[in-house]
Amino acid sequence: MSAKQNGVHALKLITTITNKYPTFRDEPLKTPYRWLEGRRHDDGAEGLWRIHDTLYDLTDFVERHPGGRDWIQWTKGTDITELFETHHITTRAEGLLPKFKVREAKQPRNVRLSFKDNGFYRTLKRRVRDKLPELDKSPIKTSNLIIDSLLGAAFMFSFLAIKFNSYLLAVACALCVNWTVISAHNYFHQKDNWRMRLFNLAFFSYREWRISHAMSHHHYANSILDLEISYFEPFLCWLPNPETKGVVKRFGAWIYGPLVYSMLCLAEFAKRLVESIQTGKSSFFADDMIAFALPTFMYLVDSSSVLNVLKLWFFIVLVASFAFALIGLNAAHHHPEIFHSGDEIPDEIDFGVYQIATVIDRSDIKGSHFAVLTHFGDHCLHHMFPTLDHGILPQLYPIFHETCNEFETVYRECNWLRHIISQHQQLARVESRTYDPRAKFT
Known part of the structure; x- marks a missing residue:
């Protein structure tokens, strides 16, 4: 651990969410696999699960895991408590655990989120479990239709863009690519399926996002364990740390932020390329070739100019990247009244209350299946029950609100414009706040 991690900068960021400052967090190249390696150092799993x-x-x-082998294979040597709790709503998996038990852990959990039987999250999960057989599953087919249609539209607009050499049609293609990628996020949380691979359409990797998003961000949002916070540092710094967050970081991001948005997709590719060179082990897989499906298709339908295909495709990627970041970074998490590491929060907070x-x-976007699927909607329920299709989450609101009222916890909403404004206010914020679950949203 570096001197900086042991010094005041680290202390400013440590909260009751973790007992230790994450190993490798301050390394220049932050990758999902390095994050997992850091968890192996910090979690006290002793080489097991x-x-x-x-x-x-x-x-x-x-090899027998119903959700796919990667979830188990990647997490060896780490604490998978949050992953296990959120990905298994029924009691079937819990019933299988005793046959794999080795012993009790030698040290307390590093992560200080609680799952008490009579707490918020487990109470809500029991109610959701009881509700599952009654849910209307037909919206799942609608989700499938939406993402399939968006994929078809992306190819159609790419064809029209190259045929008419139109950057306006390329923008339409980019929006469809962006919405397809965001919709694919619904699927990489679930058991292995072909639609999750559509996340790779614009240089992203569903494999890496299963770690950085599903394992890191979903469970430890806005904390020092959240890769989707540390990835953007030092360019976008949402954590309120006055020791490291100077004027340029606080207000310069308002100006150069759009450039960061536009380069996100290409930066993901560059990061994996650098990682492959540094480690001598490829971070790429065969399905990463999906990223080249659109330009290949554009060349096949109009091979008159390779340069023109590349220019239009590069433009499509930049616009899709900008749209993805604009939606994703202003979806739910960055508002001055939202908890970020550096703020005060109740000790040993319940996992559900933390979400x-x-x-x-x-x-x-509430009530619109298309908007929810393509804009990271119903965000709070999705964080708590990520394996459930976005289409059926609205049916859970009655029992969710009932549980919030019972535990005197305030659930908050606002429109997108307020999110965008507030996200920039959060970039500038350095003062610590205290989160009170019962406080009214202002």
Whole structure:
């Protein structure tokens, strides 16, 4: 651990969410696999899989895991408590655990989020479990139709853009690419399926995002364990740290932020390329070639100019990247009244209450299946139950609101414009706040 991590900068960021400052967090090149390696140093899993205070050996279950082998294979040597709780709503997986038990862990959990049986999250999960058989599953087919149609539209507009050499049609293509990628996020949370691979359409990697998003961000949003916070540093700094957040970082991001948005997709590709060179091990897989599907198609339908295809495709990627970041970074998490590491929060906070503390949902897209799927909607419920299709989440609001009222926890919403304004206010914020679950949203 560096001197900086041991010094005042680290202390300013440590909260009751973690006992230790994350190993490798301040390395210049932050990658999902390095994040997992840091968890192996910090989690006290002793080379096994830790769930709460018990160690399990899931080696023989890797190939039999219904959700896919990657979830188990990648997490060996880490604490998977949050991952296990949120990805298994029924009790079936819990019933299988005893056969894999090795022993109790030797040290307390590093992450200080609680899952008490009578707490908010487990109470809500029991109610959701009881509600599942009654849910209307037909919206799942609508989700499938939406993403399939968006994929078809992306190819159609790419064809028209190259045929008419139109940058306006290229913008339409880019929007469809962006919406397809965001919709694919719905699927990489679920068991392995072909639609999750559409996330790779614009140089992203569903594999890496299963770690950085599903394992890191979803459970530890806005904390020092959240890769989607540390990835953007030092360019976009949302954590309120006056020791490291000078005037340029606070207000310069308002100006250069759009450039960061536009380069996000290409930066993801560059990061994996650098990682491959540094480690001598490729970070690329065969399905990463999906990123070249559109330009290949454009060349096949109009091979008169390779340069023109490349120019239009590059433009499509930049616009899609900008749209993805504009939607994603202003979706739910960055508002001055939302908890960020550096703020005060109740000790040993319930996992579900923590999710509410780090989210303000978008009110302007509620009720629209298309808008929710393509704009990271119903964000709070999605964080708590990520394996459920976005289409069926609205049916859970009655029991969610009931649980919030019972535990005196305020669920918050605002429109997108307020999110965009507030996200920039959060970039400038350096003072610490105290989160009170019962406080009214202002």
